Amino acid sequence: MSHKILLVDDERMIIEVLEAYLQKEGYQVFCADNGLDALRKADSVKPDFIVLDLMLPDISGEEVCRLLRKESDVPIMMLTAKSGEDERINGIVIGADDYVTKPFSPKEVVVRTQAILRRTRMGEQADGQLSFNSKELVIDLLKKEILLNGHGISVTPIEYRLLSNMAKYPGRVYSRMDLLDKIQEDGFSYEGYERSIDTHIKNLRKKIETDARDPKYILTVFGMGYKFGGVPDAKNAAF
Structure with missing residues (x-):
């Protein structure tokens, strides 16, 4: 089944060009020309x-x-006429996965779309496991267990939720507020502040990183938050 892509732009020409390029690659394309329609279609x-x-x-x-x-x-690529660093940072902080400045090449948008979709699906397996760095780190989403070099490690419920949510989308930047929202999903209640995330991240690094001062799994993105840096195992790919 082909991926479904939603295009949101009030410029008809941009919609028509991107729709043609994406459909040529086999994607199902849906379009919206305003925010409310975009939310409804999403x-x-x-x-x-x-x-x-x-x-x-x-x-x-x-x-x-x-x-x-x-x-x-859902991965989001933002299109904008603004090219300043502050605008790009703000877009990533509020949840965008990529940022393209107008005018742009439709081919570039297609290539970036393919790369992000490939990256976000690399870690997903039919048995509910996420595996990284040649099985050095394995997250069992069904058993809610974390294995490091084949051995189970003890983590708190908050640490598990932080790691499992970030690992589903390697490379995506999460602000502290994003992570607070994640650990309060599915009925899990947590009273905390944005900066308390730093403490949980610090404790989690001690458990899964070879060198917590030079981490390879939970990376700090200065001025924005954190991202997961593990390399998904190739056999996890959903293609």
Whole structure:
């Protein structure tokens, strides 16, 4: 089954060009020209990837991204005419996985889309395991266990939720607020502050990193938050 992609932009020409390029690659493409329609279609279509313009006629792309992130981890690529560093950082902080500045090459958007979809699916296995760095780190999503070099390690429920959520999307940057939201999903109640995430990350690094001062799994992205840096095992790919 081909991936479903939602294009959100109020410029008809951009929609038509990207739709043609993505359909040529075999993707199912759905389109919206405003934020409210984008949210409705995201809810009904359940896309695998969203290309989202920041300048929309009703609500901003930033707000659409924030609302989507409350419900979904779907990868999001932002399109914008703004090229400043602050805008790019803000886009990533609020939950975007990539950021493309207009004018852009449609081929570049397609290649980036393919790369992100490949990356986000690399760690998913039919048996509910995520495996990284030649099975050095294995996360069993069904048993809720973490194995390091074949041995189970003891983690707190919060540490497990932090690691498992980040590992599902290697390379994606999570702000501290994103991670707070993640550990409070599915009925899990946690009273904490954004900076308390730093303490949990520090403790988790001590358990899974060879050198907690030079981590390879939980990486700090200065000024933004954290990302998972493990390399998904090739056999995990869903293709």
